Amino acid sequence: MTYIKLLSYRNLCGVIRAAAKGEIMSGPTLSDVANAAGVSYATADRVLNNRGNVAQKSINKVRAAVERLGYVRNVAAANLSRKRVYRLAFLIPTGTNAFFNRIRKHILETANHLSVENVTVEIIEVSAFSVDALRDCIEKLTGNDYDGVAIVGLQSDQLEQPLANLQAQGVAVIGLVSDLPRDYRRAYVGIDNNVAGRTAARLTGMSHAGRSGVIQTFAGALDARDHAERLRGFCEVMAADFPQLCVLDPILTKDDPSFLFQATRDALRSDAPLTAFYNVGAGNVGLIGAITAAAKDPAAQLPFTVVHELVAHSKQALLDGHIDVVIDQRADVEVNRAFANLRALVDGRSLPPMPSLMPTIYVRDNVPADLLNDKTEALPK
């Protein structure tokens, strides 16, 4: 009912009711606060920004005035005055992974749009899945005078100290796509991978319509947190709700397209026919290549296939009917949100209310027409 307080009803047009926010149009300013507190402008400013060198007595008076007047500082004016520049950095895995190509692309686009608002961004690439490299990089960041950084993280306590140091310098740190240790970042922008895996299981289960079946799973590596979580979610739901489906142990692929190609081809030829594939990792070019080859035989019964991340080749496979579902984390949405969070944090504002990120489920019929021409991962050989 709290929102009722915000409303004042009035008649606008016939059947219509209008709710108007109260008259907060011009709140109190710093000078109002200073006056009320009986101190100077500068002193009021000092206590508000904790610049120190203020008598406790003055601090108290100002705090009281702020409280009483409900003062809230005008961030835009502050930034104007300070000639604020937001120096942001994104730490993302190096390489040609199609998903991170999308991330990169969106970062650059957004940065371009935001340059007008004095935000500056650097993309820093770290070799993937290496705690050592990531730690080194975070250490090198310290003292580099960033205002905020978004990091595609790893779970390792080796990262804790460097992250603590970074934050101690006043740098806002958030996890992106793959989280950092919880207590060492201010926010996480990414999907819940356990939920993603569970969703994959539900759809795969549905596709069997009560029949029995055998499912082959694939993963890059089980110590990659997102892969492990997806797989776990998948197995949980299968065990609970689809006992007639048998989930085989994952084939570990290191996300290598060539390896996936061969593994998939072999799986398709196995005697006991498989009814579904689920790859929690990357390297889908290989998996798709093998399925596409098999699809040339018109009599072939293709397994129900679920993969992650919508990129050029997975989209095409969806349209061709060679795979059935792509579970995607929207790179564009994530990047948007990372910027919004970082800016709010840097401004010292509270995080804007943001809808939780849901994995997007793509089937043949809802893939966006405008999918960028990703530089696709090439399938060697």
Add this chain to the structure above:
Amino acid sequence: MTYIKLLSYRNLCGVIRAAAKGEIMSGPTLSDVANAAGVSYATADRVLNNRGNVAQKSINKVRAAVERLGYVRNVAAANLSRKRVYRLAFLIPTGTNAFFNRIRKHILETANHLSVENVTVEIIEVSAFSVDALRDCIEKLTGNDYDGVAIVGLQSDQLEQPLANLQAQGVAVIGLVSDLPRDYRRAYVGIDNNVAGRTAARLTGMSHAGRSGVIQTFAGALDARDHAERLRGFCEVMAADFPQLCVLDPILTKDDPSFLFQATRDALRSDAPLTAFYNVGAGNVGLIGAITAAAKDPAAQLPFTVVHELVAHSKQALLDGHIDVVIDQRADVEVNRAFANLRALVDGRSLPPMPSLMPTIYVRDNVPADLLNDKTEALPK
């Protein structure tokens, strides 16, 4: 390749490459422009804001200087100076529809957060599906001094003139959830309902795993554009890819829960057993009530059921396994975006790059835990 231009590479840490945006940190200011053009500050301002009363010669000089220097005005400073207040309004259908309760709730939340930035919002309720009421309301809006309005629209040329008048006064108008006539609004925030319907069809088709079946559809009214589009999308995919499934003509429900309850109950008892339900409209409390009743018989074979909009009761039914899929438009995301668009438009900025809105697909396993306690539509009787 355009983005390469934005980058300058430098070594940051070992394997790492950094891409830094150019030195746009402090672009030219209005006074730079005025100097370059050889006119006064005030004159430069006049031409930039088209305030008139400027010699053509001055206009030319200023335009040239702007071009040459790449001047772009600092919106924050302008707003500060002008003591800008954003007066926004949302026109949404009246009533207790659970989906619009969510919309309302998010509008209020966001407004609350944005009051600090001097945005003021009014929610205006119009009786649903009535072109006349909507037209009247838009007319009454004119002259009310709004900066921007978001309207849950209808398709009717009766709306065109009022909308044109409104925009002629400098009011930014966008369509929300259901679009307005294309040329009479600046943007549309909502999902593609044809795609939503196609997606429903794909999932329903998948759930039959090649078996034949009979599908009962429900719609509020076929002259509601979103309903019609969903149904059309659904039928298109069914016809093309699932010829073994028979789609019955829709039962028209006026979104009335009681009616839906009875219609669903009857359908569940029909001689030829139905294998799936798809309701493109609202009133799901009724549909779910009937299914839940049927589910009491443990031998009952429930049809595969797809409905729209995740609200308290549809979420519960999903968790109970009484329905299978909910296709949702994220009210929170839509509201967020409506605000962002409106503010950009009011500021005369270009629309921020925004990811297209995808219908979110919920199954039992990915419903958010934190779903608000919607005031649920009550099922009378």
Add this chain to the structure above:
DNA sequence: CTGAAAGCGCTTACAG
């Protein structure tokens, strides 16, 4: 520890 003053980039009367 405190205050008066200039300035951030713009807009808005006001006086020519």
Add this chain to the structure above:
DNA sequence: CTGAAAGCGCTTACAG
């Protein structure tokens, strides 16, 4: 048609 000046709400030297 044009310009000088004050002011938006804040921060930052600078001088006590």
